[in-house]
Amino acid sequence: MEGASWEVNALTSTSSRPYKATPGHAQSRDTRSTPPDVDVLSAGAVTLLATSVRQAVPPPGTHLRRGRSSQEASRPRQGWDVAWKARWSIRCTDAERPLRVTLMDASPGFEVDADTRRICLRGEIDLDLYDRLSSATAPLIDTEGPVECDLSRVTFIDSSAIRIFVRLQRSRTGDDLVTLVGVKPNVARVLATAGVSDLGLRIEGAR
Amino acid sequence: MRGSVQRSFPAQSSALRQVRRLVEAEAAVSLPDAAVQDLLLAVTEACSNAVRHSGTQRFVVTVSPAGGCVEVSVEDDGIFIDVRSLTDGDEGHRGLDLIDALVDAVSLRRGTESRRGTTVRMRKCRPSESIGR
Numbered sequence: 001m002e003g004a005s006w007e008v009n010a011l012t013s014t015s016s017r018p019y020k021a022t023p024g025h026a027q028s029r030d031t032r033s034t035p036p037d038v039d040v041l042s043a044g045a046v047t048l049l050a051t052s053v054r055q056a057v058p059p060p061g062t063h064l065r066r067g068r069s070s071q072e073a074s075r076p077r078q079g080w081d082v083a084w085k086a087r088w089s090i091r092c093t094d095a096e097r098p099l100r101v102t103l104m105d106a107s108p109g110f111e112v113d114a115d116t117r118r119i120c121l122r123g124e125i126d127l128d129l130y131d132r133l134s135s136a137t138a139p140l141i142d143t144e145g146p147v148e149c150d151l152s153r154v155t156f157i158d159s160s161a162i163r164i165f166v167r168l169q170r171s172r173t174g175d176d177l178v179t180l181v182g183v184k185p186n187v188a189r190v191l192a193t194a195g196v197s198d199l200g201l202r203i204e205g206a207r
Numbered sequence: 208m209r210g211s212v213q214r215s216f217p218a219q220s221s222a223l224r225q226v227r228r229l230v231e232a233e234a235a236v237s238l239p240d241a242a243v244q245d246l247l248l249a250v251t252e253a254c255s256n257a258v259r260h261s262g263t264q265r266f267v268v269t270v271s272p273a274g275g276c277v278e279v280s281v282e283d284d285g286i287f288i289d290v291r292s293l294t295d296g297d298e299g300h301r302g303l304d305l306i307d308a309l310v311d312a313v314s315l316r317r318g319t320e321s322r323r324g325t326t327v328r329m330r331k332c333r334p335s336e337s338i339g340r
């Protein structure tokens with residue numbers, strides 16, 4: 001299992017001193033722990049070079065700029081995804097309310113517990129993970145009872161992930177379900193587009 | 208005016224993430240986040256088909272801005288296999304259907320044994336309701 005890699009480089013407009021997450025975060029290896037919140041900078045123009053950053057909750061009045069487009073975040077938006085390795089200019093105009101950046105481990109991975117019938121997925125789930133995930137979830141096919149699949153740390157899924165969900169659902173009998181929990185809006189959109197709820201999968205959004 | 212960006216990738220599943228990083232960086236300039244996400248999934252499906260089924264060694268991804276739209280083409284030197292015709296229960300092979308549902312326009316040139324080379328061309332546009340915001 002790859003360790004988590006927490007790293008934030010935030011460069012102020014006045015100095016190029018990179019901001020580092022605290023050592024505890026930087027060396028975190030517990031991928032199941034709650035993602036740490038980090039106050040990046042209190043105010044001023046900040047360029048955030050996001051490497052492992054997937055979510056940022058900007059305070060009111062924060063101006064976000066990516067590429068040439070610019071928009072103002074009128075209110076904090078949970079689950080606002082920072083583009084992978086994209087360079088964002090973020091201007092915090094309210095010194096009282098610092099920018100909060102949520103770091104999470106976005107490296108692809110999973111844990112499967114056949115006893116509790118619980119699957120935890122992480123990062124970008126695509127064909128690259130398919131064979132390993134398919135083998136790891138195979139023992140669940142012959143089990144009875146509901147299956148829970150935690151997608152709260154998933155940032156991307158494609159049809160190969162959906163194939164695995166559907167295969168699991170088809171292996172359930174009676175009223176047992178496969179429930180996808182912690183589904184973020186962008187992942188929910190993919191599931192809706194693929195029409196998986198018609199196949200009996202239950203989807204619960206991120207809290 | 209930004210020009211096209213083109214890059215060749217080995218036909219391996221590990222290349223899919225790199226493809227998304229390329230497309231993401233280019234498309235984010237022209238499209239809102241939701242549209243970028245749709246495009247990333249469509250491109251991933253097109254590239255996955257090339258990696259899994261076509262028998263190509265490499266594939267080439269071209270990203271071109273076109274007004275309020277972004278065009279992405281995925282070209283390989285392989286053979287097009289309509290995976291929807293394969294028997295695998297009903298559990299999978301949603302790739303092409305997903306692409307259809309996700310982008311505004313898609314065209315497909317099918318590679319055959321005698322004329323190898325499949326090209327999937329996809330266009331994703333800024334949603335009309337967001338114009339003027």
